[in-house]
Amino acid sequence: MGLSNFCANLPEQIRVSLGSAIILGLAEARLDAAPTTAYLMTHRREKCTANCAFCPQARTSRTRADMLSRVSWPAYQTRDVLKGIAEAVKNDRIKRVCIQALNYPQAFGDLQALVQAVSHSSNVPISVSCQPLNRENMCRLANAGVDRISIPLDAATKEAFDRTKGVSAGGPYSWENQWRLLGQARQVLGKGKVNTHLIVGLGETEQEMVSTIQKCVDMAILPALFAFTPVPGTAMGNQAQPPIAQYRRIQVARHLMLHGIARYEEMMFDENGAIVDFGISKEKLLQIIRTSEPFVTSGCPNCNRPFYNEKPSGPIYNFPRELTPTELSTTKKQLNQQ
Numbered sequence: 001m002g003l004s005n006f007c008a009n010l011p012e013q014i015r016v017s018l019g020s021a022i023i024l025g026l027a028e029a030r031l032d033a034a035p036t037t038a039y040l041m042t043h044r045r046e047k048c049t050a051n052c053a054f055c056p057q058a059r060t061s062r063t064r065a066d067m068l069s070r071v072s073w074p075a076y077q078t079r080d081v082l083k084g085i086a087e088a089v090k091n092d093r094i095k096r097v098c099i100q101a102l103n104y105p106q107a108f109g110d111l112q113a114l115v116q117a118v119s120h121s122s123n124v125p126i127s128v129s130c131q132p133l134n135r136e137n138m139c140r141l142a143n144a145g146v147d148r149i150s151i152p153l154d155a156a157t158k159e160a161f162d163r164t165k166g167v168s169a170g171g172p173y174s175w176e177n178q179w180r181l182l183g184q185a186r187q188v189l190g191k192g193k194v195n196t197h198l199i200v201g202l203g204e205t206e207q208e209m210v211s212t213i214q215k216c217v218d219m220a221i222l223p224a225l226f227a228f229t230p231v232p233g234t235a236m237g238n239q240a241q242p243p244i245a246q247y248r249r250i251q252v253a254r255h256l257m258l259h260g261i262a263r264y265e266e267m268m269f270d271e272n273g274a275i276v277d278f279g280i281s282k283e284k285l286l287q288i289i290r291t292s293e294p295f296v297t298s299g300c301p302n303c304n305r306p307f308y309n310e311k312p313s314g315p316i317y318n319f320p321r322e323l324t325p326t327e328l329s330t331t332k333k334q335l336n337q338q
Contacts, residue, residue, distance in 0.1 A: 015041040015073035024084030033306035033320040037096040048102040051170040053235035062233035095302035101130035119145030150195035156204040156212040201228030201242030205273025214264035224299035227317035255294035292323040
């Protein structure tokens with residue numbers, strides 16, 4: 001059955017992250033690290049109807065329409081993208097497809113159609129990062145072929161959420177509703193199939209971030225870490241990225257909680273909320289650091305998001321691969337663990 005018959009509502013165009021476009025044969029350039037997931041984003045001429053203070057796609061952002069974080073997302077014909085995905089899956093160049101959805105009136109219909117088309121044309125796991133609105137839409141996405149759903153919190157506290165995504169930012173989201181949707185998604189898709197995004201550097205303390213990560217883990221929600229990345233033209237374009245040592249400590253804490261090695265309640269924090277004790281012995285901590293696992297990109301299986309938060313020249317917040325001995329040595333120094 002042809003795609004035109006299978007999915008009549010398929011959008012003509014879709015945005016593709018530049019690295020993914022290269023892997024799919026849609027663009028030519030040298031890659032410092034190849035993405036293992038094909039990253040797609042719904043396409044429209046206007047920007048997102050939400051207004052997240054850190055996002056280039058925000059309604060009042062003055063950035064280019066093809067930007068998300070520091071990555072460019074050129075638009076391509078959807079049929080060409082589907083062909084590229086099928087070929088890349090066949091040749092084992094990609095192992096997952098992730099579709100990011102903007103907010104606009106037709107967004108869910110476009111997203112569902114895209115999921116159906118990818119599922120129809122390729123045998124590949126599909127993730128979506130979206131605002132599904134309700135339980136019924138989650139069920140529709142699951143039936144269309146979605147393997148995992150990510151509903152982004154982004155902020156670790158209610159105050160930071162409101163300031164960057166909620167009413168104070170001119171956005172449609174509420175802290176309480178995001179948690180409610182995460183709980184519903186967990187019921188619909190099952191354990192281990194729901195993610196959220198948490199951005200370090202939106203004004204929270206390390207203690208607040210670690211507490212929220214623990215809550216996610218306890219709900220069987222996978223928290224994927226991002227470092228705040230200032231993009232000129234956004235409301236937060238003049239703010240700095242979080243200190244790398246702060247990010248490293250949170251990466252380690254997340255790893256410990258996710259794998260049941262330590263809990264938030266066992267960790268210790270100073271008067272500023274910075275982590276001073278991870279709740280395990282120094283020997284065990286060094287053993288875990290040496291694996292380099294805490295510092296590799298977190299998210300869905302086979303998601304490595306090369307240079308989403310950083311320039312290839314560094315500093316690297318999320319490594320898209322296992323660390324080299326030199327990188328691991330630098331990371332130990334950043335953590336003050338020799």
